[in-house]
Amino acid sequence: LNSVLSWTSNGDAFVVNDTTTLTQSILPKFFGLSNFSRFVRKPNKYDFYEVRRYCLNWTFRHPDFHADRGHTLENIKRKEPGRRRKQSLLRINTCRVCIATQISVQLVELERLRQSQDSTAHCLGRLEGNYTCALEDLVDCDQNISKQENVMQFVVQYIQQGAQCG
Numbered sequence: 001l002n003s004v005l006s007w008t009s010n011g012d013a014f015v016v017n018d019t020t021t022l023t024q025s026i027l028p029k030f031f032g033l034s035n036f037s038r039f040v041r042k043p044n045k046y047d048f049y050e051v052r053r054y055c056l057n058w059t060f061r062h063p064d065f066h067a068d069r070g071h072t073l074e075n076i077k078r079k080e081p082g083r084r085r086k087q088s089l090l091r092i093n094t095c096r097v098c099i100a101t102q103i104s105v106q107l108v109e110l111e112r113l114r115q116s117q118d119s120t121a122h123c124l125g126r127l128e129g130n131y132t133c134a135l136e137d138l139v140d141c142d143q144n145i146s147k148q149e150n151v152m153q154f155v156v157q158y159i160q161q162g163a164q165c166g
Contacts (some may be wrong), residue, residue: 008059011067013051016058043070046076 004018004026016022031039040050040111041058051059064072 007067012065013059013061014065016060019058045078052079 002017004016004021006015006017008015019036022039023034027035027036027039031042033039036073040058043062044089046062048062048065051061062076064075066072
C-alpha cells in the first residue's frame, strides 16, 4: 500500500500517492465508495486537514494521528454532527431577529411619518381656509375703498360746485 498511501518523512501526516488505485481498489473494498472527493470528506469529518497537495499527492494531518504514537488515536473523534448547522441556524435566527427589529423600527417610523403627514394635511386645510377668508376680506376691503373713493369724489365735486356758486 505504500505506493498508494504512505506517511510523510517525519510521520506526522499521511499522503495519498495514487488516487486512481485508491479509488478503484481500496475505497470500494474498505469504505464502500469509489469517489475520491467523498473519501476526502471522511478525514475532514474527523478534523483532519489538508496540508498541501503536490501535483496528484494529497497530504492529510491531525494533531493526534502520528506514525509512532498509536496511543493518541483514541483522541481522534468524529466532529459533532450538526455543529455547523446549529451555528448556521443561530446566525439565521440572529439575522431574523435583526431583520424583525429593523422592520419594527421602520414600521414605527412609517407610522410617525403618516401621523406627521396627517397633521401637515390638517394644517394645510386650515391655511387654505384662512387664505379664502383673507381673500374675501381683501375683496370686501377693495370694494369699500372704491365706495369711499366714489363718496370722496362726490364730496369734492359738491364742494367745488358750492365754491363756484358762492
